[in-house]
Amino acid sequence: MLAARVLADHFDRVTVIERDQLPDGSENRPGVPHARHLHFFFKRGLMVAEELFPGVTADLQAAGSHLLDQGRDFRILYRSGWSPRAEIGLEFCTFTRPLLEATIRRHLVANPKISLLQGFEVAGLAISGDGARVEGVKIQPRHQDPNVLPEVQTLAAELVVDTSGRGSKAPEWLEAAGFAKPEETVVDAFWGYATRIYEPVEDYKKDWKVLFLMNRPPYQPRAGIIQPIEGNRWIVTIAGVMHDYPPTDEEGFLKFARSLSSPELYRAIEHAKPLSRIWGYRRTENRLRHYDKADVPQGFAALGDAVCGFNPVYGVGMTLIGLEAQALRKCLRDGKGRLDSRRFQKQVAKLVAGPWALTTGEDLRWPATQGGEITAKVKFMHWYIEQVIRLIPRSQEVFRRFQEVNHMLKPPTALFHPAVLGPVLRQAFGPKRIFAPKPQEAPARAPQHSTSTMAVRH
Numbered sequence: 387m388l389a390a391r392v393l394a395d396h397f398d399r400v401t402v403i404e405r406d407q408l409p410d411g412s413e414n415r416p417g418v419p420h421a422r423h424l425h426f427f428f429k430r431g432l433m434v435a436e437e438l439f440p441g442v443t444a445d446l447q448a449a450g451s452h453l454l455d456q457g458r459d460f461r462i463l464y465r466s467g468w469s470p471r472a473e474i475g476l477e478f479c480t481f482t483r484p485l486l487e488a489t490i491r492r493h494l495v496a497n498p499k500i501s502l503l504q505g506f507e508v509a510g511l512a513i514s515g516d517g518a519r520v521e522g523v524k525i526q527p528r529h530q531d532p533n534v535l536p537e538v539q540t541l542a543a544e545l546v547v548d549t550s551g552r553g554s555k556a557p558e559w560l561e562a563a564g565f566a567k568p569e570e571t572v573v574d575a576f577w578g579y580a581t582r583i584y585e586p587v588e589d590y591k592k593d594w595k596v597l598f599l600m601n602r603p604p605y606q607p608r609a610g611i612i613q614p615i616e617g618n619r620w621i622v623t624i625a626g627v628m629h630d631y632p633p634t635d636e637e638g639f640l641k642f643a644r645s646l647s648s649p650e651l652y653r654a655i656e657h658a659k660p661l662s663r664i665w666g667y668r669r670t671e672n673r674l675r676h677y678d679k680a681d682v683p684q685g686f687a688a689l690g691d692a693v694c695g696f697n698p699v700y701g702v703g704m705t706l707i708g709l710e711a712q713a714l715r716k717c718l719r720d721g722k723g724r725l726d727s728r729r730f731q732k733q734v735a736k737l738v739a740g741p742w743a744l745t746t747g748e749d750l751r752w753p754a755t756q757g758g759e760i761t762a763k764v765k766f767m768h769w770y771i772e773q774v775i776r777l778i779p780r781s782q783e784v785f786r787r788f789q790e791v792n793h794m795l796k797p798p799t800a801l802f803h804p805a806v807l808g809p810v811l812r813q814a815f816g817p818k819r820i821f822a823p824k825p826q827e828a829p830a831r832a833p834q835h836s837t838s839t840m841a842v843r844h
């Protein structure tokens with residue numbers, strides 16, 4: 387939707403083709419199973435959404451979303467202890483993903499140049515007679531009589547932008563049309579999610595609005611998060627890495643929640659009222675399609691998860707799409723309305739590189755991770771980030787700078803600013819080593835949950 391908004395400034399007509407029938411309100415739909423799970427916008431993502439759709443933040447808030455401060459409201463239990471609690475001016479917005487989609491969609495369809503074609507699936511690319519460029523897409527109705535041959539139509543377009551997500555078939559379509567398929571890199575730490583919506587206990591006493599209990603590589607694989615959403619509800623996600631998938635049955639879910647690194651999450655949901663069933667999700671690998679190195683035909687571009695899907699635990703996907711939409715706008719402006727596809731894909735690759743290095747780097751801490759390589763650079767980053775994480779519980783400054791990178795307001799190189807590098811070097815090599823305090827909560831995992839050692843063998 388962000389890309390469509392950008393295109394509308396340069397083309398007379400923009401058609402968003404969506405295989406689902408879109409709901410009027412904020413309901414789940416089959417095409418985005420991940421939408422049932424916890425989603426939030428980092429500050430940079432929210433800024434871009436607001437820039438493209440002025441008023442969207444206020445609309446989200448009016449619908450019950452929460453605009454929170456990363457330091458004041460979000461308590462994170464790192465492996466070195468709790469994050470410092472103080473306002474740091476980094477807002478983020480929490481909601482259900484269907485509410486976010488519905489709110490942005492309302493802004494999108496208000497633009498007379500944009501139309502939604504619902505219930506139609508893109509089934510291939512239309513290629514020019516000389517085989518040199520993409521000239522449109524082949525579409526067919528999603529639901530049709532299986533005994534009738536699909537009615538495939540061609541929709542001509544000056545530019546086709548693939549935003550069909552992780553499951554994009556564009557690489558195969560390009561290959562079928564005689565273009566090189568982009569190569570893929572996959573780094574998979576085998577994370578799994580289980581998510582449920584709760585009504586909190588009235589006046590439940592807590593000192594957080596969002597609670598995130600992180601796991602601890604290499605052997606404590608379990609994490610959990612509670613986030614407020616519209617309707618004064620909580621969305622609760624528990625997650626496990628290295629095949630330690632959280633169960634989706636009532637008893638198993640609660641048992642898993644009780645085994646996290648602090649009892650705080652379990653305590654909060656123990657007497658809360660479940661409002662939904664428990665949904666599982668396992669498609670969490672980091673998957674990068676190297677369109678920047680492929681011979682991308684003119685008339686075609688790709689962005690979002692269609693180019694790079696991240697392990698969702700780092701929450702970067704939608705914010706990065708915002709930055710990619712801005713890059714699309716810049717490339718179109720520079721080309722006076724014409725897109726140089728190869729140049730654009732190189733811009734996307736540059737934007738992806740930093741978050742990719744950070745997320746895959748973290749996933750490579752887990753011994754069962756497949757794909758990727760533990761190079762000297764990765765080893766150094768493991769050491770450096772570990773030092774930063776050890777500093778976080780006692781340094782608000784380091785915490786803020788670390789979060790500015792997470793919120794994509796600063797590039798990962800900002801972690802080497804003297805205000806971070808200095809304390810890191812003093813901590814690691816200084817005469818008086820100050821050790822980070824031990825986590826305030828001892829790991830509360832019961833021995834019968836120790837599936838992590840099993841998982842390591844996979």
Ligand SMILES: Cc1cc2nc3c(=O)[nH]c(=O)nc-3n(C[C@H](O)[C@H](O)[C@H](O)COP(=O)(O)OP(=O)(O)OC[C@H]3O[C@@H](n4cnc5c(N)ncnc54)[C@H](O)[C@@H]3O)c2cc1C
Nearest residue numbers: 405417420423425426507508550551690691698701703704
């Ligand atoms: C469990 C989970 C939690 C996450 N949490 C966060 C978070 O907190 N913050 C964050 O920033 N990111 C988060 N992400 C990442 C975020 O969801 C993705 O980065 C984002 O949804 C990608 O958007 P997209 O438009 O590229 O693809 P999608 O959201 O996958 O959308 C693709 C759309 O294309 C449609 N489609 C697919 N194929 C076709 C076709 N052939 N024809 C027509 N239509 C088609 C689909 O129906 C769908 O509507 C999370 C991801 C997961 C899995």
